[in-house]
Amino acid sequence: MSELPHPGFVVVLVAAAATFVWRVLGAVLVGRVDPDGPVVRWFTLTSYALLAALVVRLVGLPTGSLAELPATVRAGAVLVTITVWWLGRRRPLPAVLAGSACIVAAAWLAAG
Amino acid sequence: MKREADLALADPGAAARAGFRVAIGVPLLLVSGGMLGFGALAHDIGFASWEAVLASTVVWALPAQVVATELHAAGADLLAIAIAAALTSMRFFPMAVALLPTFGRVGLAGRVAQSHLMSATSWAFLMRSAAPSEPRARLAYHTAFALTCITAAALATLAGWLGAAALPQPLALGLLFMNAAFFMVLLIDQRSRQALLAVASGALLYGPVHAGLPEMALLLAGVLGGTVAFLLGDRLRPRS
8 A cells, every 4th residue: 555645644643633623622612612502513413424424435335355345245234233233222332243243254155 | 329429439539440440341342342443444554553553542533533544545635634534523522512611620731631531432421420420530530431441442453453464354354344333323323313314414425426526525425414414404493
């Protein structure tokens, strides 16, 4: 991956700065802003939408090794994750483990 | 019940020990699971192990870490990476505004330090009624809780990175999938219809936007989806 434009630690520090700004802003403005106001609500909704787009990208159009698996396998693992979450009284860990187990099993069958 | 818990936790030392004990349970599993996946992803796109561990301790926000790593792998420029990370991390602002006053009179440096240690998990646990209510005890409880989580995060990131490097390919792929799976269950676990609308809009918009503008797709899908949910959701709100 030497063709990537920046060293990894520079990317890490940029992401750290972009996150730290909000933490510091909260520490400075505490007591002077309404955490339930419209601006905060827009940012919260936008971060949900961006994360949902990220999930679609990670599963649907992966850039790394996950692209080696067929799209049907990835879609099946998503279905299993959500089903186990729903049936398992909305507990995150069993759902994540079940979805990942699907990927492992499918990759193992494909390789063997 | 509450008074009994408070009496036992009145001393900051006891509160710190309680914060540590509570963190070693579900919070530790959640943090480790998420960071294990991040470590695998970081290895997959070519980060060194120390760069991956650095990310988990100085960014200390899984969505920002994953989004920055993904965009970096796609060759995005630093400004796009910064904007996307900032959009996913905005939640720390209202969280800090709500949490920090409960620690009583703490100087700016102390507030900034607590605000960096804070995570979605530590925030949620401090807002529970089982957490101590006396400000100094809360401060000790949160510090111990969050330091335990951040240590686990660093170790799990390293484990995920090493796992992706050394484990057979099927297991490494399973670790990689954990990133997406974690965000999925986080996003669908919403009580608010407006938040669900934002999730659905972002997910549905990503494909079409990516077909036209692949470089900007994450940012645009996020901003458009969030704005759609903001405008529609506001209109649907009962006026009272």
